[in-house]
Amino acid sequence: MKGAALAGLCCAVSLATSAHDFDLSVDLRAVSSRGQTSYLNGGLGKLRFDQTHDGLRLGSLRLAYRGDITDSLHLTAEAFAYGDQDVNPLDLTELHLSWRPVPKSLWRTELKLGAFYPAISLENRMRGWRSPYSISFSAINSWIGEELRTIGGEYNLDWLGQQSDSNFNLGFTAAVYGWNDPAGVVMAMRGWSLHDRQSTLFGRVGRYGQGVIDGRKLFYDDIDGRAGFYLGASARFRGLLEARLMHYDNRGDPAAEAPAIDDYAWRTRFDAFGLRYTPDEHWTAVWQYLRGSTAAGAPVPPNDWRFDSQFLLLSWRHGRHRLTARYDDFSMQQRVSYFGALNDDRGHAQTYVWLYDINPRWSIALESLQIDSDLHSRSWLGEPQIAHERQLQLALRYDL
């Protein structure tokens, strides 16, 4: 069903498209990791790479397309390959149509249909949902990249105050979507993580046969037939300050079971807040906070987890150089378990990055990431609960 809907979108592209814009991005890495066995490799380490999976790696290969079908109708497609033995070597992360007519007054409407990101992150502001500030995303945005995608429709209403004499632009968002019932399963098992992988629309989070959700044939899946929603608002003050807030509820039915994958729909709800301050051309500060819960399983009350995280990012840009420091704090507690054992995750992370643009096509990034965490589920695998994970990455990047 999801595939059919997205295929329909692809057909829409075959209409005479007036302009095409193709992107190719390659990111090659030299990685030194002192992490526990990664969640991608059957462990509960929070890093993408671990001690047996480091050295020279493919960071990502990205192919993207943007096309203007009419003056108001635009198509976006983003596909990634990560080389982490994913089920599909290359797979879509986003595919959507947006209809955005030129405003005739201070109010502007936009309608998006397809698979895309809810506007939560103030950090991922490059094409392909990449971050200009670091290699690895914050804990909040790493989680959004791996468990959340809007597959449905979104309506945006913007008030373009800056087109009159106001200092503000305001935005309001409402969305209805499906195929997001597994959201929460990774959080419940592995807790928070920091990396740069985005789950693809037809892939899994980890490697088949390994990892915390190895049984899933497909990650973005609908189990209960119930649509989810979110409501959001944003305010921009003269390009200097941007604030966003969102309430998200996938309305999953925790009792709805999918026998094929021996799992339930996950009811995931959260509130997200964020501020980005850009006082001048050099400095950027980003703060985001997210707090929510997820629940799954037939008993009443079902298994229940609470989670929250926040980060503060400071970035300084001068010419071709950019320096970024980010501090992440995260926690997850299971409140109810009908197996008796309660999972729990607490920790923090420090990220330091130097990015350098060699020229408009080539750039390099050097990132040091330290995650200190206490994750109870590691003890179920016979591993130490407390981990001090360290990862150094050097990326060579090319953008066409």
Added chain:
Amino acid sequence: MHARSLLLAACVTACTVLPPVGRPVVAAELSVTIQNPDGRGVSGAVVIAEPAVPAPRARTAARASMDQRELQFRPEVLVVRTGTAVDFPNSDQVRHQVYSFSGAKTFQLALYAGRAHPPVVFDKAGLVTLGCNIHDGMIGYIYVTDSPWFGQTDDQGRLQLDGLPAGSYTLRIWHPRLSDAATRLDRQLNLQAEQKSAIDIRLTRALRAPTHTHGSDKRWEDY
């Protein structure tokens, strides 16, 4: 203020300020200085001397240009005389969709790069605010005036207007980041022939901070 926009302003001024035949050659000079509350000059402020008796229409249509570079309108503010045809070249790699729904001029230019559209004629006086429907951070202004005597202040906040016929004028000041009410800065002037007048205006509130973008790097796209 960028040299290019100064040149452009000078060109537009030269095209429109030449006195029509039959006007008295003995004209007044007007020097205007605009300062922030701390004494620093306000650059790029629009200064217009509006005559009480409407000036004759320009004999030839003036031409001006509002460029788009690094996801910004350049210049940020363009002052033109009524009837001026303005080109909107796009010098960025990415496409822009320029629009305005201001009362003085409502128009839109379909998505484009390079020089895809003929110039737009601004035939009504007033402030026209420009936007790009793809990049909300892009905001520019075209100030359209019936008066032939206008300009923008230099880096020191100074502007000299020459060749004004004797008579009554309203001096109007505008800047996109003005905190003072623009009407409070208006001055009534009575210029005599061959008179050299100097007007110093000090703002009571500092200009608001400028906004900035991350350049024309096409990798950027806010989510």
